Structure formats: C-alpha cells, structure tokens
Amino acid sequence: MKINTPTNTVLYAIEETIKAYRKLSAKNISEVIPDITVDQALILLILDKNTDHTQMELADLVFKDYASITRILKLMEKKGYLTKTIDAKDKRRSTLTIADKGKKAISLLAPVISLNRTTALNGLTESERIQLFELLKKITKNCTN
Amino acid sequence: MKINTPTNTVLYAIEETIKAYRKLSAKNISEVIPDITVDQALILLILDKNTDHTQMELADLVFKDYASITRILKLMEKKGYLTKTIDAKDKRRSTLTIADKGKKAISLLAPVISLNRTTALNGLTESERIQLFELLKKITKNCTN
DNA sequence: GCAATTTATTTGATATATCAAATAAACACA
C-alpha cells in the first residue's frame, strides 16, 4: 500500500505549480499582446536589459536548449519583434536587435509580467521566498551532480 | 536598476528545478528502457496502481492537457506498452490495459523512478519537504484563483 | 422518446523540448 509521502508528492507539486504559473502568465500576456508567447515575452524583457547576449547565454538564462532558442528567435523575427544580423566579429553569432514593434511590446509586457510574479507569490513572506528558493536550488543541485 | 530579488528569481528557480529533475529522470529511465519517455513511464506507474482511470482523470493526475494524454497514450499503444478498448458502459471512453511489455517495463521502471525521487530530495529533511510542498501549493492557488 | 445540452475524447494547428547530427566559423599550433 503506497502512501503519498512528501517524497512522492513534492516533485508533482513543482510540476503543478510551474504549469499553473505559466497558464496565468499566458492568459495575462495574451490580453495585452495576443500573438506572443510566455517564452517570447520573457526573452524580449531579457534582451531589453541587455541585447549583447549570445544565443547560448540567452538559452542558459531561460533554461532552454540551444535548438529551442534558435526556433523561438526565428518566430519572433518572423513576427517582427526583433531582427538578427550576423555578428561582424564572430560570424557564427548573430546580433539581436529589438525592433520598434518589440519595444512597444515590452512597454506593455513589463508591467504584466511583474504583476504575474507578485500575484503568484502573494502571501509568501520574504523569508518564505528565500527558503523556497534555497530548497529548489538544493534539488537542482542534487539532480545535476 | 533592477535587482534580483527573490520575487524575480523564485519562479525562475521552479522552472530550473523541474527541468533538472526531468533531465535526471530521462537519463536514468533511458538506461533501463531506451524507448520510453518520462511522461510515459509515469503514466505506466499510475496505471499499474489503478487501470480504472478515465483519460481525464489520468490527465489531471499528471497535470496534462486531455489532448496531450490522447497522444501520449497513442504512442504507448503503438509501442506495445498498453492497449485501448472501447468501454462497453460508456462508449466515449476507453478501457486502458497494460500489456505484458508494459508490465515488464514497470518492474524495471518502478525502482528507477523511486530512486530519482530520493536522489532529487536528498538532504532535505521531512519538514523541509513539507514546507516546500505547502509553499508550492500556495503559489499554485494564487495562480488558479 | 426526442431535441437540446453536456461530457469524454480526438484532431488540427502551432509552439516548445530534446537529442543527435550537420554546418560553419574561430582557434590552436606544429
């Protein structure tokens, strides 16, 4: 007879939580910009802070595979949110530039994403957030060593 | 100047953790059964405890969309791990039956999945696991209300 | 008993995940 111990359920809970958060994010993002995805929005905001990232750095920042980043950026370019041009200093790389459409999108998206985060973490004290963070990092470490 | 407060980083950490855990799981599962995915393995174990689930129940248990479950089960059937037959009492539903190949797989998978969980949660005390669970549930609730 | 509605599943379309293999440019260095 298997009992549902925390050991069995915590990892389910992580899945459940991230999916719930992504769903909330997707909903709120689509209300301001219907044709952009959660991942695309996040990438826009990251590039807004610093466009000098290589695709590999970008991938690592959002925990995505390099192949995924290639495809996500391609779609974003297709929709006119950014442009890719070959880096003169290293022709393997691309320089990413946020297009006007991307900049307008960012001004709408930034407050939404910020609100999503505060909504999700509502009611958690600062020390709870820190503890949650530490516990998650510990699990990540266990999984990657 | 934006600072990386826990508010900004905790949700990233959740994403990072679940991906690390899935990667570990995929690796260990593929060592005993190369042609099965993490999701398929989990579904096999759930069906092993109780085959009387409808697809909707199954989907809710693993936090997946009904469309995803349809496709995952179809692939599992194609590979011979289970069979679907129309339920006589409700012809919209299917009865899921684990095939012999599925049963053999389960006996190999069960210890691996169990080990994956203990590996991931290694070093977390019982009370830390519980607190982690509670905090995650709180966030989930914030996102779904 | 039948029309209208609800429920369970499937299908279509598009986005992302993941691994392996392919490209192509940069680099190391004999």
Place this chain on the structure above:
DNA sequence: TGTGTTTATTTGATATATCAAATAAATTGC
C-alpha cells in the same frame, strides 16, 4: 599557413503543450 579541434548555431526527427474546434456518446428536460 594548413590542419585538426573546438565553439556557436542550425536542422532533423520525434514528443509534448496548448487552445480551439470537431466528434460522438451520454444525459436532461419536457
């Protein structure tokens, strides 16, 4: 300087995510 190696990105193939729409069977109300 040419050659082997490493690095950054892309492509291919397959699996899953997600929403909307389609099916088809069950149920409800009259």
